[in-house]
Amino acid sequence: MPRQPVYAIPANVANTQTIHFYPDPDPKKKEQEEGVPKTVRSYAGYADVDGPGTAKSHLFYWFFESQTYDPHIDADQQKELIEQTPLLIWLNGGPGASSLAGLFLENGPLRIGDDAAGAISVSPDTWNQEAHVLYWDQPIGSGYSYCETKDTYVEDEETLSQMFWLALQQFFATYPEYLACPLYVCGESYAGKYVPYIAKKIHEQNLSNTGTHLNLAGIAVGNGWIRPELSIRVMIDYAYASGFLGLGQKEVLDFAYANFQDALKAGQMKKAADLGNGLVNAVLAFGGDFYIYDVRSWDGLSVGALPAYLNSDAVKDSLHVDHEWTFADNSGPVADALKADIMADASSVYTDLIHAKEQYKVLLYTGDFDSACGYQSTEEILDEIMKDGWRNAKRLIWKQAQGNPKGFVRTLENVTQVAVPDSGHEVPAYQPQISREMLYNWLFNRRFHGQDPTSAVQAILDKAQQDADREKE
CATH class of the missing domain: 1.10.8 (Helicase, Ruva Protein; domain 3)
Structure with a gap:
């Protein structure tokens, strides 16, 4: 697996404008084009792994270094700073969804316009402002990832997580400067299954001293399909x-x-x-075909011009791929192969991770208007996993001194839950600034500013009782 930097990608495949992510290999050339913000180190390519069975498969990744580092200075000269920075793996779900949809529509450094042209711009709300972010298309058949044996797909979480662990082994062997970074496996929707299984595989392989030790620190799941x-x-x-x-x-x-x-x-x-x-x-x-991921709408987020953009020769050349990009949400061959897994309960895997002696950090967040994988199911699963302490833990109204709530936050031991109002399924798309602040608060142990309404609520109830008692007199 060679190191494959992404020097630049087209801002629009219809013209020659480009957005740089890595210093141009020729230092005499200008680092940036007019209007383009600071560049970062970025790499893209394939990890080549065996599976399912003996089939040769290729899992696509696209990595963005944190914007807190200078891409012109060698990594070994910033070693301590780089290794202290969290490295986030981001996975979209489906099954069959490409994580590049998350990159371009949710939390990545790029945005694609919702017009027919699909112009690309730099996002001010990207998660890689203070963290390294690594996007993977997985399992095989999602996005750019594919298997050389035709019609071969992953059928269970054990195979999926083993293949992904092998891919991570290759990634960190190729980019060892990031190996010591605290590693967080993150994702949304059907990745509510992928994330814990992959984290558990890393945990098990670390315990058995198999392969290179990966510095697993925690998991984060948004609107997870868990039970x-x-x-x-x-x-x-x-x-x-x-x-x-x-x-x-x-x-x-x-x-x-x-x-x-x-x-x-x-x-x-x-x-x-x-x-x-x-x-x-x-x-x-x-219900008249309301949008399952946001009950306020009849139409949801669309990948729009993303297929045309990612299947253009210019973009594929920049990303070192030669395969067609595809996207599906619980349809097509990837979902068909995982059919026996779709309705299986993954909550026991969360239990194992939450109660592991390593005390992995866990963040579960939900957009309140998602009817498919929303707040109530996450709340009841956590109530079961965390036992009696969960109901009695403080639930803060997260907001600044003035203004509407950003969310409702509860933390008990190593678990944090955030319910985000005015948001559908894809929280980073609906509430980009709030979701990034939420993530960084959790990652860096920053405070969720807010209030515990318990005392105020008790005072309201006590007064109501007093008023009711006086009515009897």
Whole structure:
């Protein structure tokens, strides 16, 4: 696996303008073009791994160094600073979604316009302002990643996590200057399964002294698909509470939900996937096809011009790829291969990580208007994992001295949960500044400024009781 810097990519494939991410190999040339902010070291390419079985597979990555470092100075001259900086792995879900959608639409240093031209600009809200960020297309069949054996895809989380661990071994062997960085595995949606399984694989391989030790520090998951049985139950109730269902329609879904549960209990996972997906589609049909990831909308985030942009020869040359970029959300061959996994419960893997003696840091955050993988399911899973202490832990209203809440924050031991108002499923897209502040507060142990409303609420309830008692007199 060679070191492959990204010198520049086109700002728009229709013209010759470029955005630099790495100092030009010719130091006599200008580092930047007019209007382009500071450059950073960036690398892109493939990790070549075996699997599934003996098939040769290629997992695409795109890495951005933190903007806090000078890309003109060799890494070994900034060794201490670089190694103290967190390195975030970002994974989108699907199954079948490319993490480059997260890069261009959510938390990366680039943004793609929603117009037909798909012009590229530099984002002021990128997560790599104070952290290294590493985007991976995985499993194979997602984004630029592919297998040399046709129609071969990952069918389970064990194979997926083993392949990803091998890819990380290659990455850090190629870029050893980042090996000592605190490593955080992050993602959203179906990555609510990928993230904990990959982190657990790293944890297990570290314990067994297999391969190079990776400095795993924690995980972060946004709107995670963790326990599907609970998420689908919550979705039905959410749609009813929001007015998308009538009582009679809810009864129809409740009956179908019981059949879905029967399949789960019988271990018929592919049948459960069909019944569960059918339930989701039925809820949407009853509700006039509201946007599942943001109930306030009928249309959601779109990848727009991203396929045309990423499949242009100029961009593929810049990123050292020769394969077609694809994107899917719980459809297509990647999802079909993982069918037995789709409705499986991953909450026990979180339990193992949270209670590991290494005390890995865990962040679970949710956008409040997501009906598919929203707050309630995450809250109830954490209540189960953290036992009685969770309900009694302080839940802060996170905000500045003046203004509306940015979120609702609870931390107990090594676990932090944040509920983000005025946001759908893709929190970094809906609330980019708040999500970045949330992430950095968690990473760097910065304070969530806010208030604990418990005393004020108790005073309100006490006064109401006093008023009620006086009415009796």
